Structure formats: C-alpha cells, structure tokens
Amino acid sequence: MNRDAAERQRAFTALLRSPVLDRFSNPAVWPLVRIHRAVLGEWFAHRLGYRLVVTDSAARLFRLPLEGRVLAPRRFRPPARRVLVLAVLGAAAAEDAEDITTTQDLSDRVRALAAHEDVTLAPYDPDRFAERMLFAKAVQLLVSVGALRPTGRDDEEQREGWAHRRDAIGGAYEVRRELLLRMVDPVSLRAALTEGHDGGPPHESSARFGLMRRLLELPVVLYEDLTDAERVYLTSQRHRVLAWCAEMTGWPVEQRAEGMALIAAEEQDTDLPFPRLRAADFAALMVLDELIRGHGAGSVVTADDLGRAAAEVRARHAKAMTNELRTDDAVESIARDTLVALDLMRPTGTPDRWRLSAAAARYRDPRVVAVNARLDEEGMG
Structure with missing residues (x-):
C-alpha cells in the first residue's frame, strides 16, 4: 500500500470515529483530512450519502438521514x-x-x-x-x-x-x-425534518447507501435485515462493495452464511470493543456463552434465562467478580446492556424477551485463562 492510500484510510476511519476534527484537538490526523479532503468527500457522498465539510481549521462529517433515519448505532451509555x-x-x-x-x-x-x-x-x-x-x-x-x-x-x-x-x-x-x-447544519436539519418525504436519493443510490452504512456503522450485517433493494444491490455489486471497504478502511470483511461484518483492526476503531480485558466484559462474555450453550444462536431467551445464566457465572467465577459485579443484579444488568448494544441479543418487541443473533455464535466456547492480576473496570489492576 502506498503512503497516500494509508493516509486516506487513517483520515476516513478517524472521521467515522470522531465526526468533528480540528487542527487543535487532532494535530496528527487533521493534515491528512485537509490533504485528502476531495477523495474523502467523494467517498462519503457517493458511497454512503454523507456530507463532509472541511474548512481552514476543522472538518465536520454529517450523517444525513436516509428515509428518515440514521443507521449509526446509539451511543453506549449516552449522556442523560x-x-x-x-x-x-x-x-x-x-x-x-x-x-x-x-x-x-x-x-x-x-x-x-x-x-x-x-x-x-x-x-x-x-x-x-x-x-x-x-x-x-x-x-x-x-x-x-x-x-x-x-x-x-x-x-x-x-x-x-x-x-x-x-x-x-x-x-x-x-x-x-x-x-x-455547524452543530445544526441547514442541509442536515432539512433532511431530518422532511423524514425522507423530499424524494430522497435515487433507488440504486438508496440501496447502496443503506448497505454501505450498515457495513461501516453496525457491528454486523445480517442478510435478513437488508431490504429487497439492498439485497439485490449486494448480489450484483458484492465485489465492488468489498473493494470499497478495503480501500476506505483497510479492514477485512468477514463473510458468513448469515451475513457479513467489517472487522476493525484496533480497539480504538470501534465505539464498543468486545471483549476487553475488564471484569464487565468477562462477565458479559460468560453470560453469553451460558445462553448459547443452553439455547443456541437464533433462539429466544427470557429475563429468567438471563438471570439464571448470570447466577451461574457469578457462582462459577466468584473470584473474578469485582465489587461492582457483586451487587444483586449487576452481572445480569451489565450483560444485558452490553450484549444488546453489540447486537448479540436483539429485543423481540415483547418485554423481557430477546433473540440471540447469529453473530452470537462467534463468541461461543471462550477460552478462560487465569491470571495473577485482578481484572477491574479499567483493565488490568
């Protein structure tokens, strides 16, 4: 890979991670955004339907709604x-x-x-x-x-x-x-308020934007979630889609029978890396394993199933439980919030019932290694 290609990938992924970049707060990445702004702008506009605005001192990426919604995942534990x-x-x-x-x-x-x-x-x-x-x-x-x-x-x-x-x-x-x-951009505001009733992008562009946004913004793309138009576009343009992902990010696309996922190279490239070396992630991973072994990916689990799995994890790995995890329903609550945010457990629309997504099987049978240091909320203690 030549230097320009590597710089474009670094700038592109940085903008996905932080849609506001400026010369003061991001001195390492900012020059790359400025230098490659024309290519980056074309990528975002033509491939994702986003809008990149670059000025003398800052860059702002606007995730324009598509058919009245934005596909970027809801921030984990967002501000009140x-x-x-x-x-x-x-x-x-x-x-x-x-x-x-x-x-x-x-x-x-x-x-x-x-x-x-x-x-x-x-x-x-x-x-x-x-x-x-x-x-x-x-x-x-x-x-x-x-x-x-x-x-x-x-x-x-x-x-x-x-x-x-x-x-x-x-x-x-x-x-x-x-x-x-630029916190409220007129173009973005108009797109949000019209809720897709202004005609929107052409049919093929809408399918392309929807598919590419799913790949770049969501933890996993399941074929069952795609619209008919997105499914047709992927069937006819799979090679192009994979080439675009490689060109823009440098990350591999993992393809399975149920779907596909763009695998970020580093933890910093995703908003919710999993599993990290921390007690909360360990607990969530173990609860997920209990659910997969007891029910299987694709199955519907209840709040009682989740509670039993959490209780089993607390009993089996008592020494790994930090003070935070020892409270009454902490393991259950943390596991539920984390696994739902990762799209490994999907709400069914019925209270206290979730479906284990196909991607959950990727985490089955984790290998647990004992270490001398204690796991805590920030990492290794």
Whole structure:
C-alpha cells in the first residue's frame, strides 16, 4: 500500500470515529483530512450519502438521514437527556458570549435563557449541586464536539470543583463559532425534518447507501435485515462493495452464511470493543456463552434465562467478580446492556424477551485463562 492510500484510510476511519476534527484537538490526523479532503468527500457522498465539510481549521462529517433515519448505532451509555438539553442551551448562550468565556459565565447565561417565557423547559437551577454537575457535563459535551476549546486546564477534578463551588469561574474556553454554528447544519436539519418525504436519493443510490452504512456503522450485517433493494444491490455489486471497504478502511470483511461484518483492526476503531480485558466484559462474555450453550444462536431467551445464566457465572467465577459485579443484579444488568448494544441479543418487541443473533455464535466456547492480576473496570489492576 502506498503512503497516500494509508493516509486516506487513517483520515476516513478517524472521521467515522470522531465526526468533528480540528487542527487543535487532532494535530496528527487533521493534515491528512485537509490533504485528502476531495477523495474523502467523494467517498462519503457517493458511497454512503454523507456530507463532509472541511474548512481552514476543522472538518465536520454529517450523517444525513436516509428515509428518515440514521443507521449509526446509539451511543453506549449516552449522556442523560438533561445533559443534552443543557448542552443545547449552552451552545445557544455561547453564541452571544465573548470570544473567551467560562463555565460560570455560560451557566449564568443559560439560567437567564431557560427562564425566558418562550423557552418551555424545566428551569435551570445552578444553586442545586446536581444541576451544576449536569451543566459541567454539558460543557464537556460542547468541548467534545469542538464548539468550545479549553484555554487551560480542563479535567474532571476542575469540573467537580466548580460544581462544589470550590472554583468560582470553572474552566476558561475559546468559543469556536465556526463549529458552534455547524452543530445544526441547514442541509442536515432539512433532511431530518422532511423524514425522507423530499424524494430522497435515487433507488440504486438508496440501496447502496443503506448497505454501505450498515457495513461501516453496525457491528454486523445480517442478510435478513437488508431490504429487497439492498439485497439485490449486494448480489450484483458484492465485489465492488468489498473493494470499497478495503480501500476506505483497510479492514477485512468477514463473510458468513448469515451475513457479513467489517472487522476493525484496533480497539480504538470501534465505539464498543468486545471483549476487553475488564471484569464487565468477562462477565458479559460468560453470560453469553451460558445462553448459547443452553439455547443456541437464533433462539429466544427470557429475563429468567438471563438471570439464571448470570447466577451461574457469578457462582462459577466468584473470584473474578469485582465489587461492582457483586451487587444483586449487576452481572445480569451489565450483560444485558452490553450484549444488546453489540447486537448479540436483539429485543423481540415483547418485554423481557430477546433473540440471540447469529453473530452470537462467534463468541461461543471462550477460552478462560487465569491470571495473577485482578481484572477491574479499567483493565488490568
């Protein structure tokens, strides 16, 4: 592989992982995005129906809806709704702030904004510690999307210090107006609001976009999930699809009778790597193995089945259970949330019933190796 091809792959996968990149926060990848923006833009537009906007200092990837929905998986343990609301209010307040603002300044502005008679939201009360903690998380969310850029220290300790009123002003931030305004892109907003009723892309393009999005965004693509148009497109264009995946990412496509999956090369290339060397993943993997051995991939399991599998794992691997996993239903809860997020257990539409997806069989009979160090939430202790 030549240097340009490797750089394009690195930039492409970086944008999938972080749809907002700028020269300050991503100094290693940013030059690659700038250099290869024409090719990257063509890939995203022609192959996925996405929109890439690159300016002098930042790049923003917009995942435009297709037939009223976005295929990117829901973030595992996403921010609370209140944090998102406060982040939106914070973004609106930042538009009128000075070029350099602070947590306290934004908090004061959001308090006034939320109290406005035209804003039908629960009032923001920064006199309550819980609200201050949520606002600190909202500010951090704005930092993560590039709308605010820290001008100095910006860490968890500082945010908690402001929430506890040990820090009068909190963090100091440069207002990145260019990215702030791109949080709501007119083209993306129009596509979301029309919900696919504006005609949408041509039939073949819609099938191509849908299939490619599934491959790049979802843990696995099962043929049963494809629309008729996507299935026809894959049958006639399989070689092209596989070549595109290799060209854009460098990752192999694993093909099975039930479906296919694009296998990321490194843990950092996926939003939810599994299994990692941590107790929670170990527990989820063992629970999945219990379910597969007892019921088989493709079977429907109930909450009782899940509870019995979790109890068996806790009893059999008692020494591997960390404090977090020793609480009443922790193993069951963590396993359920993780396996559903990975599309290994699929909700059936009936409460407390899931179907083990075909991909679950890939994790059967895991080899358990004892180690001297204790597994904990962050990795090896």
